[in-house]
Amino acid sequence: DTGVSQDPRHKITKRGQNVTFRCDPISEHNRLYWYRQTLGQGPEFLTYFQNEAQLEKSRLLSDRFSAERPKGSFSTLEIQRTEQGDSAMYLCASSLARGSEQFFGPGTRLTVL
Amino acid sequence: QKEVEQNSGPLSVPEGAIASLNCTYSDRVSQSFFWYRQYSGKSPELIMSIYSNGDKEDGRFTAQLNKASQYVSLLIRDSQPSDSATYLCAVNGLNSNSGYALNFGKGTSLLVTP
Numbered sequence: 001d002t003g004v005s006q007d008p009r010h011k012i013t014k015r016g017q018n019v020t021f022r023c024d025p026i027s028e029h030n031r032l033y034w035y036r037q038t039l040g041q042g043p044e045f046l047t048y049f050q051n052e053a054q055l056e057k058s059r060l061l062s063d064r065f066s067a068e069r070p071k072g073s074f075s076t077l078e079i080q081r082t083e084q085g086d087s088a089m090y091l092c093a094s095s096l097a098r099g100s101e102q103f104f105g106p107g108t109r110l111t112v113l
Numbered sequence: 114q115k116e117v118e119q120n121s122g123p124l125s126v127p128e129g130a131i132a133s134l135n136c137t138y139s140d141r142v143s144q145s146f147f148w149y150r151q152y153s154g155k156s157p158e159l160i161m162s163i164y165s166n167g168d169k170e171d172g173r174f175t176a177q178l179n180k181a182s183q184y185v186s187l188l189i190r191d192s193q194p195s196d197s198a199t200y201l202c203a204v205n206g207l208n209s210n211s212g213y214a215l216n217f218g219k220g221t222s223l224l225v226t227p
Contacts, residue, residue, distance in 0.1 A: 042217025
């Protein structure tokens, strides 16, 4: 399977704990995006990487959120001190070029108790 | 705030009919337009992209773009029960430093009845 992969697929945590998600993009794609989706809403943009550089961050990305893409391949998204409002599906997407089609991974569903 | 608007539905069509899904967007400089299908509990799946005015056909799907009216639509011919899903319209979020992050509508729920 050469699509976008994400791990874990589900995560249940208690409020205040830290969580980390991983995304592996399509191998030839140098652009990687993180989105968050809550029930009944479309995905909302969080952050964007071109190779290892984080070039754009949404206002949604509070100080508790950090993302990295250290070698321009996989990416991690960490949420510190989780809150119940962080419960959502976290989606990763990758694309080949600016403005081109973005392909999504299966997502990580986070539940904060 | 750049917005993408879709009728939330549900849109119900009988099997074999044409389903018509509509989307309007507010940012006039948008250049890339996409339709994603999302089944309940799953991630969005790209089904169509369109970049210039007019129609683009791919199998049973036709995307239509009218930049002057800031309108994009998706037609699904010969609708099947397996087409029942939420359809998300996405528009590129163009700015000078953007990697073209997508702005999504809330989606239209489509139900195809046998």
